[in-house]
Amino acid sequence: MKPRRLHTLDRFLSLPGDEAPAGDNLRPLAELVGGEIISADGCTVMKVVDEFDLFPYSTIKDIHDHRCPDLYRRWHFIAGGDEGPYNPDRFLFLDTETTGLSGGTGMVVFLCGFGFFDGDRFRVVQYFLPDYPDEPLLLRLAAGHITADTVIVSYNGKSFDWPMLSQRWTINRMTIPTPADHLDALHPARSLFRRLGDDCSLTTLEKTVLAFDRGEDIPGYLIPSKYFDYLYDRQPGMIPEVIRHNRLDIVSLALVTRHIPEILSRPETVTSTPLLEGVIHHFYRHRRYEAMTAYLAQVTPGHFEAGSPLAKLEYSLALKSLGRFEEAGRVWKAVAGNESGPHVFRHLLELAKHQEHRERDPESALETVEVLLGLETRPGPRRELLHRRRRLADKCRRLPSKSL
Numbered sequence: 001m002k003p004r005r006l007h008t009l010d011r012f013l014s015l016p017g018d019e020a021p022a023g024d025n026l027r028p029l030a031e032l033v034g035g036e037i038i039s040a041d042g043c044t045v046m047k048v049v050d051e052f053d054l055f056p057y058s059t060i061k062d063i064h065d066h067r068c069p070d071l072y073r074r075w076h077f078i079a080g081g082d083e084g085p086y087n088p089d090r091f092l093f094l095d096t097e098t099t100g101l102s103g104g105t106g107m108v109v110f111l112c113g114f115g116f117f118d119g120d121r122f123r124v125v126q127y128f129l130p131d132y133p134d135e136p137l138l139l140r141l142a143a144g145h146i147t148a149d150t151v152i153v154s155y156n157g158k159s160f161d162w163p164m165l166s167q168r169w170t171i172n173r174m175t176i177p178t179p180a181d182h183l184d185a186l187h188p189a190r191s192l193f194r195r196l197g198d199d200c201s202l203t204t205l206e207k208t209v210l211a212f213d214r215g216e217d218i219p220g221y222l223i224p225s226k227y228f229d230y231l232y233d234r235q236p237g238m239i240p241e242v243i244r245h246n247r248l249d250i251v252s253l254a255l256v257t258r259h260i261p262e263i264l265s266r267p268e269t270v271t272s273t274p275l276l277e278g279v280i281h282h283f284y285r286h287r288r289y290e291a292m293t294a295y296l297a298q299v300t301p302g303h304f305e306a307g308s309p310l311a312k313l314e315y316s317l318a319l320k321s322l323g324r325f326e327e328a329g330r331v332w333k334a335v336a337g338n339e340s341g342p343h344v345f346r347h348l349l350e351l352a353k354h355q356e357h358r359e360r361d362p363e364s365a366l367e368t369v370e371v372l373l374g375l376e377t378r379p380g381p382r383r384e385l386l387h388r389r390r391r392l393a394d395k396c397r398r399l400p401s402k403s404l
Contacts, residue, residue, distance in 0.1 A: 105167065
C-alpha cells in the first residue's frame with residue numbers, strides 16, 4: 001500500500017481532470033447521512049438537517065415547553081446581571097468539530113453545527129467540509145445563520161468555538177458576523193454541577209444531570225484523526241459517527257441551557273446535597289445573597305445539614321452580609337463543634353469575631369482563638385491570632401468578677 005505522504009503528494013501533483021468531482025467523492029457519505037451536497041463558486045459542502053417534533057433524551061418531550069420565555073429570563077441573572085427578557089426563538093445553539101484541539105491558525109473547522117427552535121420543532125443544521133479549499137463556502141453558510149438579533153448559545157464557545165470561527169472568517173477575508181449576545185453554558189454548569197461527576201463535559205452532564213445515555217459514541221479526542229482518515233481515502237469511515245456526535249452535543253446543549261435556569265428557579269428540583277452545594281456556590285459567586293437565603297428556605301433541610309463546610313461557610317457569609325448575624329453565628333458554632341477540614345478554620349475565625357463583637361463574650365472568643373492557634377502554623381496568620389488573643393485577654397481581665 002502506498003504511504004500516506006506519497007498519496008497526498010500525488011493529489012497535489014495530479015492534473016485538473018485526474019480526480020473525480022468533489023460532489024462525486026462526497027456522494028457516498030451524503031447518502032449514508034441523508035445529506036445535501038451544495039456547490040457554489042468552485043466550493044462544495046455537505047449540509048445535513050435533522051428536525052425533532054419531540055425532544056429526544058429529555059423527560060420534558062414537548063418542544064413548546066422548552067420555548068417558554070419566562071424560564072430563560074434568569075439567564076441574565078445567571079450571568080451576574082439583572083433579570084431580563086430572553087426569547088428562546090432567537091437562540092442559536094453552536095458546536096463545532098475542528099482539525100485539532102489546541103488552537104492555532106492552522107486549525108480548521110470541518111463540521112459546524114447549529115440548533116434552533118423552528119415553531120414547535122427543534123432543528124439541527126450541520127455543514128461538513130469535504131476538503132480544505134472548500135472552506136469559504138462553509139464559512140459563508142455558517143455566517144448566514146447569524147443576524148443582529150441572534151443569541152449564540154454554546155458550551156465553552158466563548159473560549160473555543162467562536163474565536164475559532166472568527167479566526168477562520170478573518171483569514172478568509174470575510175466579515176465576522178455580530179450576534180446580539182453570547183451565552184456560554186459552561187461557566188454556570190461548572191458552578192452548579194462540578195460536584196456531581198468527574199468533570200463537566202456534556203457527556204458527563206448527560207449522565208449525572210439530564211439522565212440519559214447517548215449510547216455508543218466516538219470520543220471527542222479521536223474526531224480530528226477520523227477527519228484526516230477521510231481526507232486520505234475519501235471513504236465515509238467514522239464520519240457519520242462524528243456527525244452524530246456533533247448533533248447530540250447540540251441537543252445536550254439545548255437541554256442544559258434549559259436545565260440551569262430551571263434549577264435556579266425551582267428549589268424543589270434540588271434532590272441531592274452536591275447539587276445544593278453548587279447552587280449555594282453559584283449564588284455566592286455572583287453575590288446574590290438574598291436570593292440564596294430565600295432559595296434555601298424552600299429546600300429540604302437535610303440536604304443543607306449534610307453539606308460541606310465550604311457550602312455552609314458561603315451560606316453563613318451571605319447571612320453576615322445581610323446583617324443576619326445570629327443565624328450566621330449558629331452555622332459557625334454548629335460547624336466548629338462537629339466538623340473538620342480546611343474550611344473549618346474560617347468558621348472558627350468568623351465565630352471568634354462574632355463572639356467578641358456581636359455576643360460581647362470575650363471569654364468564649366478567647367477559647368475559640370486558642371483553638372485557632374492550635375491549628376495555624378503560618379507565621380503571618382499566627383501573629384494576627386496572637387494579637388487577637390492579647391486583646392481578648394485584656395478584655396477578660398477588665399470583666400467584673402463573677403459572684404460566687
